[in-house]
Amino acid sequence: MSTSQPTFLIEDLHVSVENNEILKGVDLTVDQGETHALMGPNGSGKSTLANALMGHPKYVVTRGRVLFQGEDILRLTPDQRAKMGLFLAFQYPVAIPGISLGNFMRAATRAVNGTGVTAGEFRKQLTERMKLLKMDSSFAARYVNDGLSGGEKKRAEVLQMALLKPKIAVMDETDSGLDIDALRTVAEGVNAIQTPEMGVLIITHYQRLLNYIRPQFVHVLVAGRIVKSGGQELVEQLEAEGYDPIIREVEAAA
Amino acid sequence: MAVKAQDLRGPTDYKYGFHDVEDYKYKSGRGLTAQQVEEISRMKGEPDWMRQFRLRAHQIFMRKPMPTWGADLSGIDFDNIHYYVKPSEKTEKSWDDVPPYIKDTFDKLGIPEAERKFLAGVSAQYESEVVYHNLREDLEKQGVIFRDMDSGLREYPDIVKEYFGTIIPPGDNKFAALNSAVWSGGSFIYVPPGVHVEIPLQAYFRINTENMGQFERTLIIADEGSSVHYIEGCTAPVYSSDSLHSAVVELVAKRGAHLRYTTIQNWSNNVYNLVTKRAVAYENAVVEWIDGNLGSKVTMKYPGIYLMGEGAKGEVISVAFASAGQHQDAGAKIIHVAPNTTSTITSKSISKGGGRTSYRGLLKVYKGAENVKSFVRCDALMLDEISRSDTYPSIEIDEDQVSIEHEASVSKISDEQLFYLQSRGLNEAEAKTMIVNGFFEAFTKELPMEYAVELNRLLQLQMEGAIG
Numbered sequence: 001m002s003t004s005q006p007t008f009l010i011e012d013l014h015v016s017v018e019n020n021e022i023l024k025g026v027d028l029t030v031d032q033g034e035t036h037a038l039m040g041p042n043g044s045g046k047s048t049l050a051n052a053l054m055g056h057p058k059y060v061v062t063r064g065r066v067l068f069q070g071e072d073i074l075r076l077t078p079d080q081r082a083k084m085g086l087f088l089a090f091q092y093p094v095a096i097p098g099i100s101l102g103n104f105m106r107a108a109t110r111a112v113n114g115t116g117v118t119a120g121e122f123r124k125q126l127t128e129r130m131k132l133l134k135m136d137s138s139f140a141a142r143y144v145n146d147g148l149s150g151g152e153k154k155r156a157e158v159l160q161m162a163l164l165k166p167k168i169a170v171m172d173e174t175d176s177g178l179d180i181d182a183l184r185t186v187a188e189g190v191n192a193i194q195t196p197e198m199g200v201l202i203i204t205h206y207q208r209l210l211n212y213i214r215p216q217f218v219h220v221l222v223a224g225r226i227v228k229s230g231g232q233e234l235v236e237q238l239e240a241e242g243y244d245p246i247i248r249e250v251e252a253a254a
Numbered sequence: 255m256a257v258k259a260q261d262l263r264g265p266t267d268y269k270y271g272f273h274d275v276e277d278y279k280y281k282s283g284r285g286l287t288a289q290q291v292e293e294i295s296r297m298k299g300e301p302d303w304m305r306q307f308r309l310r311a312h313q314i315f316m317r318k319p320m321p322t323w324g325a326d327l328s329g330i331d332f333d334n335i336h337y338y339v340k341p342s343e344k345t346e347k348s349w350d351d352v353p354p355y356i357k358d359t360f361d362k363l364g365i366p367e368a369e370r371k372f373l374a375g376v377s378a379q380y381e382s383e384v385v386y387h388n389l390r391e392d393l394e395k396q397g398v399i400f401r402d403m404d405s406g407l408r409e410y411p412d413i414v415k416e417y418f419g420t421i422i423p424p425g426d427n428k429f430a431a432l433n434s435a436v437w438s439g440g441s442f443i444y445v446p447p448g449v450h451v452e453i454p455l456q457a458y459f460r461i462n463t464e465n466m467g468q469f470e471r472t473l474i475i476a477d478e479g480s481s482v483h484y485i486e487g488c489t490a491p492v493y494s495s496d497s498l499h500s501a502v503v504e505l506v507a508k509r510g511a512h513l514r515y516t517t518i519q520n521w522s523n524n525v526y527n528l529v530t531k532r533a534v535a536y537e538n539a540v541v542e543w544i545d546g547n548l549g550s551k552v553t554m555k556y557p558g559i560y561l562m563g564e565g566a567k568g569e570v571i572s573v574a575f576a577s578a579g580q581h582q583d584a585g586a587k588i589i590h591v592a593p594n595t596t597s598t599i600t601s602k603s604i605s606k607g608g609g610r611t612s613y614r615g616l617l618k619v620y621k622g623a624e625n626v627k628s629f630v631r632c633d634a635l636m637l638d639e640i641s642r643s644d645t646y647p648s649i650e651i652d653e654d655q656v657s658i659e660h661e662a663s664v665s666k667i668s669d670e671q672l673f674y675l676q677s678r679g680l681n682e683a684e685a686k687t688m689i690v691n692g693f694f695e696a697f698t699k700e701l702p703m704e705y706a707v708e709l710n711r712l713l714q715l716q717m718e719g720a721i722g
Contacts, residue, residue: 054673057669079676079677079679079684082678096674097695098695099695112678160678
């Protein structure tokens with residue numbers, strides 16, 4: 001984008017869950033076309049960031065702001081954020097029994113992208129994207145996340161991302177619970193749908209997803225703060241040494 | 255076998271017998287008199303057996319106390335009910351009398367003009383004569399009888415006499431007795447052996463008859479190896495100025511027959527809807543009740559299936575939606591009399607705004623009914639803190655060789671579900687509607703498309719709080 005302001009700007013974000021402060025001042029910018037990875041040990045606040053950005057009512061922002069194309073989105077409801085082009089791929093997608101994935105996606109794409117797409121065009125898009133993600137066409141008739149395997153749920157999340165075409169996609173531990181084949185399929189799917197218009201923030205504990213989706217920017221979240229940022233070499237460092245040296249560094253500095 | 259169809263018959267040699275006119279004089283002024291019952295039968299020109307049937311039923315009705323085990327019926331005033339209105343005396347009601355919320359809902363559902371008047375009780379008919387005529391010719395070629403109950407009695411007295419009141423005798427309950435005494439209208443269907451009726455038969459195809467009468471009486475007989483699907487009611491609200499509606503529906507599925515009965519009722523919220531529905535399924539027959547209860551002040555309705563013959567199958571799928579001031583007391587009764595019979599009950603209820611839903615079910619397996627399989631699932635969804643849902647399952651098993659499963663759940667719309675749907679661009683009302691539609695899906699998927707679409711639209715209006 002030619003504008004000077006980044007698409008997505010997180011500034012000094014503090015978030016509490018049930019009066020416990022989890023995020024203690026997070027700063028991060030993601031632009032369209034960029035791929036960022038946010039890595040961190042368990043309990044560092046990765047999922048809290050994902051949920052707070054999308055507007056889960058349980059995650060209370062106590063300080064800071066989140067600008068999406070210049071607008072502070074923290075006062076907006078999750079659906080308003082979605083309509084602006086923000087997307088969250090859930091770590092644990094919840095089941096909606098009785099609603100087929102196809103009907104759900106039709107309703108969601110109409111809500112987010114408007115009513116311009118005809119039913120026929122939608123079907124075509126749905127079929128194409130499912131093929132891309134190696135999903136059987138019968139999948140569209142399955143209930144949303146109901147009785148699906150872990151891998152199927154994650155593929156369904158990426159399918160939704162592909163259809164909603166967000167400007168900023170946050171992927172919360174999309175790699176968790178996937179075997180190596182499912183991981184590759186999901187990663188290839190993400191690579192295939194990413195466009196210069198889409199910025200991606202991949203949240204993960206492990207480096208393995210990042211072997212397939214190569215981020216330009218890597219950040220390490222420890223105890224509610226981003227303590228280190230860098231490039232791909234940071235992934236390799238974490239892979240070799242684990243999080244302990246960084247955690248010790250942070251503790252020593254505190 | 256422990257129970258035979260004959261045992262289900264009413265007390266034909268009823269011990270109080272038939273009293274002559276003087277005997278009920280003392281009862282006059284208590285709402286419904288024997289003279290009034292006689293008069294109904296006389297005006298309809300019925301055979302003597304039906305007159306006697308009505309009078310016996312009247313006595314039972316007068317004798318039986320009000321049931322107190324279920325919903326609160328204390329608001330019913332038997333003195334204030336018109337039990338029968340001669341067609342000639344029927345005054346055309348005015349569109350202006352129809353409550354605004356009903357009109358508003360018609361608008362929002364996009365109900366066609368002609369249909370609105372029919373649903374509001376302002377006009378008695380709306381389906382075109384031509385459609386009905388063609389349908390009737392096709393059916394008659396196959397030997398299928400489809401009449402209103404009064405015409406059925408006139409034209410096919412022998413068939414009616416053989417079955418009428420045998421599945422639900424007047425003594426079954428106070429409201430079955432009342433219906434038996436004063437019934438008028440309803441459907442009579444007979445499907446000959448081996449005949450498959452391809453399109454669903456719908457009550458409103460019948461012209462110039464009372465489709466939505468107060469005391470409807472329906473009798474459907476599917477003879478051996480035949481199949482038929484009957485649909486009554488509609489999703490749109492039906493305005494009735496009568497506060498008590500008490501129908502009786504009797505189904506007979508002979509050996510190898512397949513009989514499905516779909517109802518959607520959405521009475522205006524002044525109505526007590528107290529319905530007795532029961533089916534008998536013989537060897538390898540299949541009976542399905544698909545039953546939706548959306549309106550009324552109080553509904554008490556427990557469609558029953560007696561599985562009398564080996565290999566018979568019964569299924570009840572019901573939904574209930576209760577808003578403020580409504581109590582939906584609904585459920586199912588399945589009686590396994592024969593071995594190798596199977597049954598499924600699926601009950602879904604939603605309560606909102608202080609509304610109340612109850613699931614009341616009976617599952618009975620008689621001794622000797624070996625290898626019975628039954629699965630009962632009842633789920634309640636409460637949309638707020640002030641609504642209420644209860645479950646009263648009753649299971650009586652007198653046989654060891656059975657497989658019975660019962661699952662029940664009470665849930666609320668979870669924050670996680672709402673958040674998930676909202677994160678995909680649906681606003682809160684849209685998200686809740688989607689969850690509710692999904693909750694009712696087990697029912698909706700059984701409906702013909704136009705009913706399903708209208709039901710989902712109606713739920714959407716309910717969820718938006720757009721209608722009362």
